[in-house]
Amino acid sequence: MMVVVVENAPPRLRGRLAVWLLEVRAGVYVGNYSRRTREMIWTEVTEAIGDGNGVIAWAAPTDAGFSFETCGANRRVPVDLDGFRLVEFQPPAGPDPDER
Numbered sequence: 001m002m003v004v005v006v007e008n009a010p011p012r013l014r015g016r017l018a019v020w021l022l023e024v025r026a027g028v029y030v031g032n033y034s035r036r037t038r039e040m041i042w043t044e045v046t047e048a049i050g051d052g053n054g055v056i057a058w059a060a061p062t063d064a065g066f067s068f069e070t071c072g073a074n075r076r077v078p079v080d081l082d083g084f085r086l087v088e089f090q091p092p093a094g095p096d097p098d099e100r
Helices: 011-020 035-048
Strands: 002-007 022-025 028-031 053-059 066-072 076-081 084-089
Touching: 002 011, 002 035, 011 022, 011 028, 011 035, 035 053, 035 066, 066 076
Parallel strands: none
Antiparallel strands: 002 028, 002 053, 022 028, 053 066, 076 084
16 A cells, blocks of 8 residues: 655646546555556656655555655755654744844
8 A cells, every 4th residue: 555645736746646546535545556657657756756755655664564765855854774664843934143
């Protein structure tokens, strides 16, 4: 099984995702495809996301039982700690304290 979540995605991309996957909530798509098809779908997302962002998660033989990738600008950044993937939160964008 795989899940794709997109935010601020262009309508054309959302339409393309709806062709392959079931949209269970706005911007949340689920489906069950092979690795090859999953990679093709993710390539479509990364090429068409524009100013938005997205994440894909799928069942995988890892300690967590899944793996994931992200694209676009987001405060959540995947990090690898000894082979275990976690998510690191970046500080919110704001004025640079050195420019005051």
